[in-house]
Amino acid sequence: MERVEELADQILSQFAGLGYEINRDEVIKRLKLLLYEFKVPESEAVRTVRNWIIKEYGIPREKVVEAPLVKIKDITKPGQWVSLKAKVVQIWDSTSPSVSQVGLIGDETGIIKFVIWAKSGKGEVEEGKCYLFKNVVTDSFQGRMQINVGRTSEIVEIDEDIQLPPREIEVIGALVAIQQNSxxxxxxxxxxxxxxxxxxxxxxxxxxxxxxxxxxVLDDGENVYEIILNEGNIKDLTGIDLEKAKQIASERLDRNAVLSELKRILLGRYFKVAGVRGGRYLLVRRVEKILGVKADEVDKLLEVLA
Ligand SMILES: [Zn+2]
Incomplete structure (x- = not known):
């Protein structure tokens, strides 16, 4: 069977499952036009034809439940309707009441930001767990791709251990900023x-x-990376663990004293961070201090040596 017919039948079977009988010749005609005349990529052609069917036959969008399963590296354009299996690698603080959850998910091909909108009414995801994100919409925000979980999306926990991209990078840079909510x-x-x-x-x-x-924020002179250090990382670098931090706070009667102390010890210093990169984020796996001096001290040293 021709590839076009295969694609057509895949599309038809999805709609048949919903109780719609679609004109096969029409579907094939449109697929051929898109693929051979306009040289549109296969996934795009399928998406376009599906959208045409939905419109032409007046099918409610939420009834159509099978967006194509894709890998994160294939998400390159906004407005695509996709499904993907991914692991939740990081959940961030949501700053907007309209956002239920925001963070990063990954599969073996990449890492991408996700947004679960509050009005979607979808359940919450947990770090380290794997899910099928069904019928999500790709979007581009400040030049970077993300996926949006909306009302017609579904999140289903799956019993699979999805691997993150195997390529770990190592960045040596100075910690140039620490945010206030640290x-x-x-x-x-x-x-x-x-x-x-x-x-x-x-x-x-x-x-x-x-x-x-x-x-x-870690700056290696070429790029800046947003990083999050957890209690274990902080203890390794500063000797301050949660207990010690609470002690500092109670001694000085000020929780912010901990942040001041961490800034004093960490800010401007050089670190070697190993982790997985996702956009401007670097997911920290290991971190170590590499020099006993601060960035501005190195600048002074270099001036003296010059
Ligand atoms: Zn809460």
Whole structure:
């Protein structure tokens, strides 16, 4: 059978499953036109024909449940309707009440940002777990691709261990900035989101627990990377663990004292960070301090030597 007929039958079977009988000749005609005349890539041609069918036959969009399964590296254009299997690698603080969750997901081909919109009413995902993200829409925000989980999307946990991109990079750079929401922070007991002044953005005034983290920017002279250091990383680099941080806070009667202390020790220093890159983010796997001096001190040394 010709490839075009195969594609046509795949499309037809999806709609047949929904109880719609679609004119096969029409579908083949359109596929041929797109593939051979306009030289459109196969996935794009299929998407276009599906959209035509949905419109032509007046099929409610939410009834059509099978967006094509893609890999993250294939997500290059906004407005595509796709499904993908991915592992949640990082969840960020959501700054907007219209966003339920935001963070990074990955498969063996790449890492991409995801946004679960609050109005989608979709369940929450957890770091380290794998999911099928069904019927999500690709989008481009500030020049970078992301996927949006909306009302017609579905998130299904899957029993598969999805590997992240095998290529780990190593970056040697200076930590040039540490964000204010770093140091001794409080997380919501229910959803683990970072709380501000005892308020969870979702659950309001609830009980929280303490955690230690640094959100910062690493600059290697060529690129800047956003990194997050967890308690383990911070302990390795500074000797300060959660207990020590709480002690600092209670001694100085100020939780911000921890952030000041971490800034004093870490800011401007050089680190070697090994991790996986996703856009401007570097997912830290290992981090070590490489020089005992700060960046501005190196500049001074170089001036003296010149
Ligand atoms: Zn919460």
């Amino acid at each position: 140091g001794l922070i409080q997380r919501c007991e229910q959803c683990h989101r970072v709380m501000t002044k005892g308020i969870c953005p979702i659950h309001g005034k609830v009980k929280g627990y303490d955690d230690l983290r640094v959100k910062g």
